[in-house]
Amino acid sequence: MKKSNKVLIVIPAYNEEENIGKVLKELKSDVSFADILVINDCSKDKTAEIVKKAGVKCINNVFNMRYAMAIQTGIKYAALNDYDYVIQFDADGQHIAKEAKKLYEHALKTDADIVIGSRYLKDMGYPCPVFRRIGTKIFEFLIKLFCHKHIADPLSGFQCLNRQVILHYSKMGNYPEYPDANLVIEMLMRGYKIEEVPVRMRLREAGESMHGGIIKPIKYMIDMFYSIFFIIIQGPKRKER
Amino acid sequence: MNRIYFIIIALLCLLYIVRAVRKNSLSIKESFWWFVASVAMLILAIFPYSIDSIAKIFGVDYPPSLFFVFCIIFLVLINFRSSRRIAIQNEKITELAQHIAILEEKVNDK
Structure with missing residues (x-):
């Protein structure tokens, strides 16, 4: 590794008292070169106390802003404090700390702007619910169709962003509510380079997923198609340097 | 035409x-x-003329009235949604303002 880059791991957490302690411990031992920042999205349980006890920096949102805005808070923090890389990491224990290092090293080696930790690039033995798999396939197809790029896991929240992307996201007034395939398409259309690295992931251990139930996934798919439709009719945009 | x-x-x-x-x-x-x-x-x-066939399904004799009913329902719903949004946002703005005021006091105290 060349001169020391400043790396920030951003962890949005909402009611994750059962998982966050383990996640932080794992990160501290396996990714010791990076700073850790937890965005506590107004949790109603002991998440904030556990983070404080672990001696990790914690930003407490005044009210619940949902996952995407919590991530953006962390990215804004990184932009203000001159971080070179941000690694988005989930608080629910799905993501594995050792794999975060892999993402970061790949970002250093190549000139990719965004490195996505992909569950499906190689068969990493991730047992995935059928509906989620179908959804992923559809988005994979759409990205291939409009951006001529193969992204196997556009729904993965496990990503490493470089300084340019950090600055871009932090200034985005319309950062989407679900920053998944739509954001991947938008960034590809802007000319950012996105690459994938195969990673292992665990199934979540405790707590509630944000995509549970029957109505929510349907609403999610409609929202997603609608916002992809708008991004595509807006056409390619220039990348600001 | x-x-x-x-x-x-x-x-x-x-x-x-x-x-x-x-x-x-x-x-x-x-x-x-x-x-x-x-x-x-x-x-x-x-x-x-599609409104005519929809009216038939609902058993409405005068199709244009069905059209107006749909319009009114849509407008009322969207209006209600906006009202709710405004109420939630008001609450959040108050919370933010109070939070900032308290923080300012804390910062000035030091």
Whole structure:
């Protein structure tokens, strides 16, 4: 590794008292070169106390802003404090700390702007619910169709962003509510380079997923198609340097 | 001939919504129902007699009244949604202002 880059791991957490302690411990031992920042999205349980006890920096949102805005808070923090890389990491224990290092090293080696930790690039033995798999396939197809790029896991929240992307996201007034395939398409259309690295992931251990139930996934798919439709009719945009 | 006027109006509505989203004056999320409404308008402008067959399904004798009922329901719903949004946002703004005031006091104290 060349001169020391400043790396920030951003962890949005909402009611994750059962998982966050383990996640932080794992990160501290396996990714010791990076700073850790937890965005506590107004949790109603002991998440904030556990983070404080672990001696990790914690930003407490005044009210619940949902996952995407919590991530953006962390990215804004990184932009203000001159971080070179941000690694988005989930608080629910799905993501594995050792794999975060892999993402970061790949970002250093190549000139990719965004490195996505992909569950499906190689068969990493991730047992995935059928509906989620179908959804992923559809988005994979759409990205291939409009951006001529193969992204196997556009729904993965496990990503490493470089300084340019950090600055871009932090200034985005319309950062989407679900920053998944739509954001991947938008960034590809802007000319950012996105690459994938195969990673292992665990199934979540405790707590509630944000995509549970029957109505929510349907609403999610409609929202997603609608916002992809708008991004595509807006056409390619220039990348600001 | 009438039909063409209505098709043009519907298309203008669609264009206006798309333009608002492109200029970031309307978020993609907020635009959804307006977009659906203007697509419905476009469909009705192209196939004006479809409202007759819908009226038959609902057992309405005078089809245009069904059209007005749909319009009113849509407007009331969207209005209610906006009211709710405003109420939630008011609450959040108050919370933010109070939070900032308290923080300011804390900062000045040091």
